[in-house]
Amino acid sequence: MLQCSRLSFTYEDASQPSLKEVSCRMGQGRLTVVTGPSGCGKTTLSRVINGLIPELYEGKLEGECLIGGEPTTARPIYRLSEQVGSVFQNPKTQFFTTDVRSELAFPLENTGVQPEAIQERIDQVADLFGITQLLDRDIFSLSGGEKQMIAIASSCMMDPQILVLDEPSGNLDVEAVASLARILGRLKDRGLTMVLIEHRLYYLDGLADDFLVMKDGRLTEHLTPTAMRGLDGPSRQARGLRALNLDANEDASAPASVATEKTPDLLRVRNLTYAYHHDQAPALNVDDLTLSSEDVTGIIGRNGAGKSTFASVLTGLLKPGDRSEISLNGTKQTARERVEDSYMVFQDVNYQLFSETVEGEMLLGARRTDLFREVAQKLDLERLLGRHPNTLSGGEKQRVAIAAAILSGKRLVVLDEPTSGLDLLHMNQVTGMIRYMRSLGVMVIVISHDQEFLAQTCQRFITFRQGRPVRDSRKLGNLLQAL
Amino acid sequence: MRPISIYTRFLLVIFANALIFLTLPTPLVLAINIYFCSFQVIVGRVRKGQAWLLVCLVFALGASLAMVFPENLPGHYLLFLFVGVGRVLPLVLVAAFMMGTTKVSELVYLMRKIHAPQWLVIPVSVLFRFFPTVRHDYAQIRRAMKFRGIAVTTGDMVRHPMRTMEYIYVPLLNNATNVASDLTSAALTRGIGDPGPKTSIQRIVFTRLDALMCALGLVLMGCGAYVAMFQA
Numbered sequence: 001m002l003q004c005s006r007l008s009f010t011y012e013d014a015s016q017p018s019l020k021e022v023s024c025r026m027g028q029g030r031l032t033v034v035t036g037p038s039g040c041g042k043t044t045l046s047r048v049i050n051g052l053i054p055e056l057y058e059g060k061l062e063g064e065c066l067i068g069g070e071p072t073t074a075r076p077i078y079r080l081s082e083q084v085g086s087v088f089q090n091p092k093t094q095f096f097t098t099d100v101r102s103e104l105a106f107p108l109e110n111t112g113v114q115p116e117a118i119q120e121r122i123d124q125v126a127d128l129f130g131i132t133q134l135l136d137r138d139i140f141s142l143s144g145g146e147k148q149m150i151a152i153a154s155s156c157m158m159d160p161q162i163l164v165l166d167e168p169s170g171n172l173d174v175e176a177v178a179s180l181a182r183i184l185g186r187l188k189d190r191g192l193t194m195v196l197i198e199h200r201l202y203y204l205d206g207l208a209d210d211f212l213v214m215k216d217g218r219l220t221e222h223l224t225p226t227a228m229r230g231l232d233g234p235s236r237q238a239r240g241l242r243a244l245n246l247d248a249n250e251d252a253s254a255p256a257s258v259a260t261e262k263t264p265d266l267l268r269v270r271n272l273t274y275a276y277h278h279d280q281a282p283a284l285n286v287d288d289l290t291l292s293s294e295d296v297t298g299i300i301g302r303n304g305a306g307k308s309t310f311a312s313v314l315t316g317l318l319k320p321g322d323r324s325e326i327s328l329n330g331t332k333q334t335a336r337e338r339v340e341d342s343y344m345v346f347q348d349v350n351y352q353l354f355s356e357t358v359e360g361e362m363l364l365g366a367r368r369t370d371l372f373r374e375v376a377q378k379l380d381l382e383r384l385l386g387r388h389p390n391t392l393s394g395g396e397k398q399r400v401a402i403a404a405a406i407l408s409g410k411r412l413v414v415l416d417e418p419t420s421g422l423d424l425l426h427m428n429q430v431t432g433m434i435r436y437m438r439s440l441g442v443m444v445i446v447i448s449h450d451q452e453f454l455a456q457t458c459q460r461f462i463t464f465r466q467g468r469p470v471r472d473s474r475k476l477g478n479l480l481q482a483l
Numbered sequence: 484m485r486p487i488s489i490y491t492r493f494l495l496v497i498f499a500n501a502l503i504f505l506t507l508p509t510p511l512v513l514a515i516n517i518y519f520c521s522f523q524v525i526v527g528r529v530r531k532g533q534a535w536l537l538v539c540l541v542f543a544l545g546a547s548l549a550m551v552f553p554e555n556l557p558g559h560y561l562l563f564l565f566v567g568v569g570r571v572l573p574l575v576l577v578a579a580f581m582m583g584t585t586k587v588s589e590l591v592y593l594m595r596k597i598h599a600p601q602w603l604v605i606p607v608s609v610l611f612r613f614f615p616t617v618r619h620d621y622a623q624i625r626r627a628m629k630f631r632g633i634a635v636t637t638g639d640m641v642r643h644p645m646r647t648m649e650y651i652y653v654p655l656l657n658n659a660t661n662v663a664s665d666l667t668s669a670a671l672t673r674g675i676g677d678p679g680p681k682t683s684i685q686r687i688v689f690t691r692l693d694a695l696m697c698a699l700g701l702v703l704m705g706c707g708a709y710v711a712m713f714q715a
Contacts, residue, residue, distance in 0.1 A: 055676075078675070080673050081674050082672065093666055093669070094668075095612075096673075097608070099588070102586070102588035102684070105674040105683075108682075111679065113682060114682060115682055118682070140615045155602070344626070346626075346627065351657050352654070354650050354654060354655075365630075367536035404631075
């Protein structure tokens with residue numbers, strides 16, 4: 001079906017090739033996972049397959065990629081797209097219209113299909129994806145998982161033979177990943193050939209037929225699912241891969257405690273309530289809960305369980321109900337005082353980078369400037385200090401955002417989904433940074449759906465359900481069941 | 484709640500733009516503004532309609548008191564506010580209505596119908612898609628600023644407008660750049676470059692209510708033109 005032979009590509013401004021003589025075959029109806037650390041060239045490979053190279057990204061392309069015997073470069077991209085559908089990482093930025101129905105119609109309207117035929121195809125695809133009830137919804141009102149479902153549905157509208165998905169789970173929560181896996185299974189049953197670029201591998205066990213491992217632009221290994229499952233911790237780590245089986249890393253738990261000279265900060269909340277509208281039931285309801293800077297606390301729960309609301313109230317962004325009380329080491333605090341004592345690192349750190357240089361960014365609003373050298377060194381930012389933050393890679397931007405959080409000298413740092421779309425190396429780096437914050441006596445709270453990451457980072461796990469903490473434990477267990 | 488046809492909307496935009504060039508008596512301006520507000524109510528946004536109506540009334544009151552404003556700085560300021568800003572009020576009303584309630588697919592349909600070139604159709608449709616994104620981005624950026632101790636309250640924002648603007652627009656633009664490049668990839672792989680004829684599943688309705696509102700609009704437009712000519 002799809003065959004690459006000695007494929008090499010160098011981006012226009014790059015000194016190093018991103019793909020080096022990659023040769024592989026992907027059989028009809030098979031699901032092939034291409035994995036490897038960030039920057040290994042897997043996204044570049046996907047761009048050659050769907051024709052974005054050379055259409056959008058210019059550079060030097062050698063070798064060829066054949067689909068059904070014909071090179072991808074032989075046709076204009078709008079013809080190639082009839083055969084190769086594409087799905088990208090961020091569900092927010094891959095739709096054009098504002099309502100689901102016209103979004104699905106979009107590819108077919110572009111290629112001049114008759115309206116009646118489009119309607120018919122919409123009904124078929126909606127049925128296959130189980131999204132009929134979403135057809136007349138506003139896309140902006142959908143959850144991230146639903147948006148990603150629409151994106152996949154829209155790329156299937158032209159009835160392609162090959163589907164290329166570039167980190168489709170990157171921005172999704174556990175449940176959305178589960179439904180993503182279901183839909184991939186259904187597409188596979190229908191004989192679709194799929195190429196999946198991924199870091200998170202756990203949801204692909206039982207779905208994937210082949211695993212291609214890349215490193216530094218080269219295809220280094222071709223593993224069967226059995227061989228992949230058989231990899232032990234160290235050999236997986238050596239390849240920079242995340243776990244295929246989540247239970248395997250239960251034992252890799254975080255150390256129970258770290259010795260700090262400082263007496264720990266205690267943040268206590270009582271009768272905490274918050275309602276988004278006066279006439280609605282509160283979205284948050286916490287009777288009595290004390291958090292300590294000795295623990296890194298993981299907040300888990302389904303979408304809409306109140307995790308973000310809890311974090312927003314703790315950091316003073318939202319003002320809680322009248323009887324609510326938040327106190328730090330016994331002193332009551334107002335929302336304004338909470339903002340002064342807190343910091344939040346967003347899932348999308350692009351919103352919190354304001355400066356022209358990394359150094360300026362780290363020092364903007366900083367109170368612990370004495371730590372500047374140490375933090376720059378610990379977070380591996382020394383060689384980036386003069387760069388513009390927007391020219392950095394995703395992982396580097398995140399390190400800058402965390403550096404700014406540490407230097408702000410605030411006593412509480414909340415990290416919202418810090419590992420979405422990160423490979424093993426970067427995930428471990430985030431764990432290391434959190435450990436460092438904890439050793440400085442900073443209280444760290446992590447909101448995450450990432451089981452692998454939570455298990456190795458947190459000492460305490462609080463599960464939220466319908467705005468209430470329902471489980472408070474030192475053990476994580478299986479995340480999907482725990483919710 | 485009833486839909487308003489894209490053709491009617493098109494007429495509204497032309498009407499509001501034409502008004503900029505005319506100096507009309509306050510009661511007529513008020514009548515025209517009320518006409519614009521009524522569209523919000525028709526499509527079911529009653530609260531929004533009421534709020535805009537209130538704004539129109541305040542401006543009408545201000546404009547009719549123009550003669551009694553004192554001959555000093557605050558007086559000139561008031562005059563500028565009610566007469567100068569009041570002049571663009573119809574445009575603001577129509578923009579608020581269009582951006583909040585127009586389906587991008589209808590807009591694209593209309594533009595293709597009037598044979599607008601592809602290089603215009605695509606940017607305009609993407610622009611409409613951007614507005615809700617910008618609103619969300621703005622909220623996120625304001626939160627990030629609070630944690631950095633920049634313009635924590637609205638008061639701080641008003642006191643240092645230039646500084647605040649910079650902190651808002653840098654991340655806003657950075658994000659827009661990223662979104663734009665993602666959207667380009669998605670568009671290209673969804674056949675946007677196909678030079679062949681396009682189709683649309685959009686059905687354009689033009690109801691009796693549309694006809695009525697258009698007629699009303701034309702009457703008001705006629706009155707405006709007549710009064711403007713008569714004055715000249």
